[in-house]
Amino acid sequence: MPTLTPDSAPGPAPVRAMRPTRSLADPSDGQLAVLLLLPAALLLGLIVVYPIGRLLYNAFFDIRLSGVDAVPAFVGLRNFIDVLHDPDFWNATRNTLLIAAITVPGAFLVxxxxxxxxxxxxxLRWPIRLALLMPWALPLAFSGLIFAWFFNTDYGIVNDILRRLGFAPVSFLLMPGWAFAAVCLTTIWKTSSFVALILLAGLQTIPRSLYExxxxxxxxxxxxxxYITLPMLVPSIVVAMIFRTITALQTFDIPFTMTxxxxxxxxxxxxxxINTTxxxxxxxxxxxxxxxxMFLISLAxxxxxxRFVRGGGDK
Incomplete structure (x- = not known):
């Protein structure tokens, strides 16, 4: 047998360093991140994920609350097929997209x-900034009622001006074209202040030295x-357009209260x-x-x- 010399004798096995266990009182960076994000994740799941999941689940059933003994029955894709063949749905979709196509650029231009x-x-800039806040602070339904009074055939201020100028009154809210135009005008007035506030925040981030x-x-x-203002304002414009487009696709209060x-x-x-149904x-x-x-249209x-924002950021 080979003899072991003191130099060749194996030494003690290396001891692995044990990672100290962290408690909730002294969390690690990863644990702290999870703890901070957990309330937001729970709230997001409660007010976004669950309602959307429940909505999609109900869409596969025939759920009618008009009968006493109404029992939900699974119908598969029948509701979706009926929607695609519903002329009222396509008419409402066309009106919604047209309102968005008119009011979103209109709110930006104003x-x-x-x-x-x-x-x-x-x-004295504060009166102008206060004037920007007032339309944005008004409830949507209240704005619709105000402009419904403006365009009223008998006692509206618009027809009163037309009478004083010698013109015949116009039944704005009783004619399809004029009613649609009145709804779009009211929406632009209501939402242009929101766009202006976002753009104002973007304008204040542009360094004065560039203009000098x-x-x-x-x-x-x-x-x-x-060459300075518009290029530097693009991120704020994109943010304003995203929020305005999403809210335009959900338009309800103003046309409901007006017409x-x-x-x-x-x-x-x-x-x-959807509310009527x-x-x-x-x-x-x-x-x-x-x-x-409607959710799929907004998501698309x-x-x-x-994708537009990402493409602009990669350039």
Missing amino acids: GLPLALLANMPFK AAEVDGASKWQQFR HGGPGNSTMTLAML TIDYLDVGYGSAQAAF ISVFYL
Whole structure:
């Protein structure tokens, strides 16, 4: 047998360092992150994930609350197929998309000059900024009632002005084209202040030194606006457009209080149709299928915006 010398004798086995266990009183970075995010995750699941999951679940059932012995029955995709063949759904979808296509750019075109005016360097800026807050602070239904009075045929202020100018009064809310235009005008007035406030916040982040350098180089006010203000304001514009588009697809209060979807169904939106189906007709299953399509439309447009933002950030 080979003999072991003191130099070749094996030493003691290395001892692995034991990781100290952390308690909730002294959490690690990962544990602290989980603890901080857990309340938000629970709240998100409670007010977003569960309602959407319940909505999609109800869409596969025939749930009618109009009968005493009504029992939910599984119908598979029948509700979704019926929605696709429903002319009222396509009419409401067309109205909703058209309102969004008109009011979102309209709110931007009105809100941008208001934001530029509120950002001008003069001392009495607070009345302008206060004026921006007032339309945004008013409830949507209250704004709809105000403009319904403005456009009333008999005692509205718009027809009163027309009479004083020698013109015949117009039944704005009783004619499809005029009623739709009145709803869009009211929505633009209500939402342009929100867009202006977001753009105003973006304007205040632009360094003043950029404008001073442009003035030294002889740039005009239009050139400063085109090559400094607009490019620096793109992130704020995108954020404002995302929020405005999503809320435009959910338009309910203003057309409901002004026209109740009429005359006919000319101002009926998806949100109003879903409310009529579920609240008036008590058809929860079919209304859930309609709401599922509305959710898919909002999701598709949101993904488009996010891809646009990501594409702009990669450039």
